[in-house]
Amino acid sequence: MSEARPSLGQAAQPLVAALVADAAALRLEVGRSATGATIVDGGIAAPGGIEAGRRIAEICLGGLGRVEITAGSPFPAWPFRIGVTASDPVLACLGSQYAGWSLSHGEGEGAYFAMASGPGRARAVKEELFGELAYADEAAPGGFFVLETDRVPPEALIERVAADCRLSPSDLVFVLTPTTSLAGAVQITARVLEVALHKVHALGFPLRHVRDGLGSAPLPPPSPDFLTAMGRTNDAILFGGEVQLFVDGPEDAARELAEKLPSSASRDYGKPFATIFKEAGFDFYRIDPMLFSPAKVLVTALASGRTFTAGMLAPDLLAQSFDGAV
Template sequence: MSSLPFSVNRLAAPLVHALVADAAMLRIGVEQHPAGCTVIDAGIDRPGSLEAGRRIAEICMGGAGSVRIAMDSPFAHWPTQVTVGAADPVLACLGSQYAGWSLSGEKFSALGSGPGRALAVKEPLFAELCYRDMADRTVLVLETDKRPPASVVEKVARDCGVPAERVTLILTPTRSPAGIVQIVARVLEVGLHKLHALHFPLDRVRDGVGCAPLPPPGRDFVQAMGRTNDAILFGGTVHLLVDGPDDDAADLAARLPSSASADYGRPFADLFAASGFDFFKIDPMLFSPARVIVTAFESGRSFTAGALAPALLDRSFGIGG
């Protein structure tokens, strides 16, 4: 695999440094793990913040993406929106942000996302991206409410090829403010992952942006997980610019939205419970934005599909109760 012109780990490093420097303001904790790495608590014992989540999302994208929080959502009851863009959306989202590295040990399990994945290259996806990063320090974001055991820290350091002292792990519980933002900020990544699952060539993606409403925190993990998923499934919009003929762009648009899945139509927490809390019983094609616009770059024609679902969003987010 050949290196691309920029390093997601090197771009993310100053963002991590700034996160640590501003820890008190962001209401996050910084501590040294017994195994040597730096641990950033963004919602376990420290409250964290929406701004911490915004910054963490940009770190997760390897410093190659931008995340904005603003009161410009189209939803009457949920005005706050997360908007995401990237200089190189495929690399920022799939090569860094995607939660594709499974880490477990000693009653601990979490999916790792962020620049560390591009050093460890444990996933077949990196062969398709033709990318392997080189750096002397790294960072991973873990969606978890537990600190990882030493065995997981040692595995991350070993697989990334850096000393544990040069590893930073950012912990973001699902129902924390930081966790909510960094999950919803995956709206563009979710669209690109679905595009990849539909076998559309990644090298034909020129650019993309995405947005989704910010949900309220859930009362527990299942409700919080359901609301963050529904923010994208029922409220997310992604606009992609792609190379190739109009027919390919039109076909992609038709198959990309969440409504193209047979499992679409009820809040994710309800669907998850009905499946016996087994993710593998849920159609993987469900995980995609509610609405998509696909523009064929050469012709300039755009194709739209899907629709925002405010009633389903209200039901998921608990309006009035």
């Protein structure tokens, strides 16, 4: 790892320690696996809550970002918003927050599957993305992961993750936040900036030209139904998310990025995500990957100071998803 770049694991460690220390106040439950890994229940048996989700989202950002919940939404029926900033958005969002590491164990009905987020990904470096980022976190003191799941990972999987991180299982922390939980709704929606940067990468815009960024999205109501809960967290970003990026390079490139970046540029745009998912036969790979992006984007070309705006907020679609009045 370059000495000029921070260790995501070191930056996140005090946040993880504070989450564990404050577990009772945050209505979380902390336990140990048989092999010694720390398991933090953020909404399976423990109730968790909004503040827990906010702090978990900051862990997802590898200690390089801030997540705030504020009033002042453009949607009268949904007045609270989740705001995200980061000192190094590309590293914080794509190097840590992005759910890019697929973890699985077993087959059939009892199989376990989860997508791993968090700074531990940069310790394991199992994804090609880290080659593009030219980053690995050998200085990380532990492997810290956030899983969007309602099940504890099996011991065999924990041991494999530890081996991939070149750590012992006792050095691992898994924070579990089901999609249907309050903490899950917050930490997933807090990916509004990460979703934009992931699409920036998919569009082929040079990540090194992204100097800074910030984003916000309305706080969605959770649902005990997984499909509804998943749809609402996606729709909070697709129909209510706003992101501004500050980029280097030619002005024309910034203008083109703005035009292509919003969710409305996708062929699948126009229906709540749960409906799109059903129509795709519950197959993510049949959904246009360009759909996953904020509703409205601003791209500021630092070379000229001009800002290009594209996309639009969609209160009617958001109301359909959140089941509330516009």
